[in-house]
Amino acid sequence: MRRLGLLVLGLVAVAATALAAQQSIAARLSGRASPEIVTLVQELGSTAASRGLPIDPLIQKAIEGNAKGVPSERVATAVRLVYAQLDTAAAALRSAGPNSPPDTVEIAAGGFAITAGLRGRDIAELARTGRPAAAVTVGLRVAGTLAALGVPPAEAVTLVSASLRAGQAPGDLLALPGRVQSEMARGATPAQAAAGLARAAAAQARHGPPPHPGPPPHPPAPPHP
Amino acid sequence: MHAETGDPRKGAPSDGEVVRAVLAGDRERYAVLVERYRDRYARYAARMLGSSDAAEDAVQDAFVRAYDQLAQCQDPNKFVGWFFLILRNRCFAEQRKSRSHVSLEAASSVPTGDRSDLGTETAERRRALQEALMGLTAEQREVFVLKHVEGLSYIQIAERLNTSVPSLKMRMHRAYDKLREQLRDQA
Amino acid sequence: MTKREFDPQVKQLLDGELTLADLPAELRQEGEEALRLLAAVDRELVSLPAVTWRVMATLERRRQRRLTWLLAPALAAAAALALLLGRPANPPAAASSAMVTVRFVLVAPGAHQVSVAGTFNRWDLSATPLVRSGSADMWVATLSLAPGQHQYAFVVDGVRWVPDPTAPAIDDGFGRRNSVLTL
Numbered sequence: 001m002r003r004l005g006l007l008v009l010g011l012v013a014v015a016a017t018a019l020a021a022q023q024s025i026a027a028r029l030s031g032r033a034s035p036e037i038v039t040l041v042q043e044l045g046s047t048a049a050s051r052g053l054p055i056d057p058l059i060q061k062a063i064e065g066n067a068k069g070v071p072s073e074r075v076a077t078a079v080r081l082v083y084a085q086l087d088t089a090a091a092a093l094r095s096a097g098p099n100s101p102p103d104t105v106e107i108a109a110g111g112f113a114i115t116a117g118l119r120g121r122d123i124a125e126l127a128r129t130g131r132p133a134a135a136v137t138v139g140l141r142v143a144g145t146l147a148a149l150g151v152p153p154a155e156a157v158t159l160v161s162a163s164l165r166a167g168q169a170p171g172d173l174l175a176l177p178g179r180v181q182s183e184m185a186r187g188a189t190p191a192q193a194a195a196g197l198a199r200a201a202a203a204q205a206r207h208g209p210p211p212h213p214g215p216p217p218h219p220p221a222p223p224h225p
Numbered sequence: 226m227h228a229e230t231g232d233p234r235k236g237a238p239s240d241g242e243v244v245r246a247v248l249a250g251d252r253e254r255y256a257v258l259v260e261r262y263r264d265r266y267a268r269y270a271a272r273m274l275g276s277s278d279a280a281e282d283a284v285q286d287a288f289v290r291a292y293d294q295l296a297q298c299q300d301p302n303k304f305v306g307w308f309f310l311i312l313r314n315r316c317f318a319e320q321r322k323s324r325s326h327v328s329l330e331a332a333s334s335v336p337t338g339d340r341s342d343l344g345t346e347t348a349e350r351r352r353a354l355q356e357a358l359m360g361l362t363a364e365q366r367e368v369f370v371l372k373h374v375e376g377l378s379y380i381q382i383a384e385r386l387n388t389s390v391p392s393l394k395m396r397m398h399r400a401y402d403k404l405r406e407q408l409r410d411q412a
Numbered sequence: 413m414t415k416r417e418f419d420p421q422v423k424q425l426l427d428g429e430l431t432l433a434d435l436p437a438e439l440r441q442e443g444e445e446a447l448r449l450l451a452a453v454d455r456e457l458v459s460l461p462a463v464t465w466r467v468m469a470t471l472e473r474r475r476q477r478r479l480t481w482l483l484a485p486a487l488a489a490a491a492a493l494a495l496l497l498g499r500p501a502n503p504p505a506a507a508s509s510a511m512v513t514v515r516f517v518l519v520a521p522g523a524h525q526v527s528v529a530g531t532f533n534r535w536d537l538s539a540t541p542l543v544r545s546g547s548a549d550m551w552v553a554t555l556s557l558a559p560g561q562h563q564y565a566f567v568v569d570g571v572r573w574v575p576d577p578t579a580p581a582i583d584d585g586f587g588r589r590n591s592v593l594t595l
Binding site: 252253255256259260263264267268270271272277280281284285288289292347350351353354355372373374379394397398401402404405406408409 | 416417418420423426427445446448449450451452453454455456457458459460461462463464466467468470471475
């Protein structure tokens, strides 16, 4: 009897939480999305919550579409796409390690990386570096940002996983896109820039951090005719 | 385009003073150097790369790189000559990257000086020559630009590029022939 | 030496070592062709006013990222500790105290108003107007943002959505691009 009581209490608690979530979605979208979009986000949000997916990216995309004056139908498509990307990211993160289920922040970072062009297997590879969730989260954001700069997904993943394995701090990871942009400014393609930095990270993992880097004192000699 | 020690206006700090201030931590002062020289080689970059937009990117990137390497500038009073070499490398790197696309892009984005006092015939001739220039190798185009756009002598160019006058002339004379051929093909 | 190449004396003319009058009669026409070629050289000075702010904005943005670098190890340590204690690795409360100052800059010639809209202000076009700074075409705003992932775009005159030319960009799902800010 008691167990049944607890079960009922548990169910009521779950129902109450779900109701609160729906109300929270409606509140956040109030005045910022059409009624059909609000309904859609509530539906997707409810499924997302039950599957451990973040809801915030869905809400953000709905608000963004409304702000940009996009027709409801197109906003709906975009919101569904975000959901699918979050789902893919979550599956990829889970495949990397059944022991530690990914949290919503990590999944959101994975979803962003997928929007930027990474694939599920790229997400899984980053998760398999065995670093703590916070580091993987930063790694996913950085990998996505690199892809947004034009670095091909494979090179972005190689660079970030090499950096993660080298034990680089989140701050170093966050500096990677800027360093790639610097290399690109010197004429490297995004892929070349990322590959160069990945080699440096791998070397660091083997030998420890290098002395303070100094570029060569003279620009290269002029090319011959 | 000769190396200069500083702004001739009274009271303005020399290049060396500004470089030393930036290296000492006064980051914002770098804007003085950027403002001073951003247009100095803009024309060179535009003629080398075929468009003002590409020149803007190249000059911007070169200034960022120069900032990164400022501690390696051997003589802060000769910042501008050192900066030129950085920009030059950037222009050549751009060429290597986009060799196959250069002629097409240049033809459409070349600034012909859309000033109303230029006759359309003159504008067309300019466009045609710039397109022909883009058909040269980067080295040939450079010697042509330095001599006929920037107005340097062969001796000045040889000093700047650390090469000999005879080899420059050989490059230039090949450029003349190629230009003639390209202009005839265009007509 | 084929007809397609300039005569060596004409090349000397082009080099400025001879004048047209110095050329023999049979080379006059070729000499004039050569001089017409030189006359077509575009010697217009080129001005790049946007370079100054673009360079300084790039250097500033990189400096802000390096500031995050100094603060981030504290965040990572807090997250790792949370894991050890068995709690889910949610962003630690300390994150709010580690806000990052970001300066948004856009050059928009002819614009009457510019704002920035993004995930940090619920894509509200009117929440974060930029103000003119320095040259009339340069618009600036400075914000304190939480570390994390942000997407944004500039809005010019309330109607034109413009991604940040200096930032990485991703598809927004509506046929445009959003700029990405990873702090």
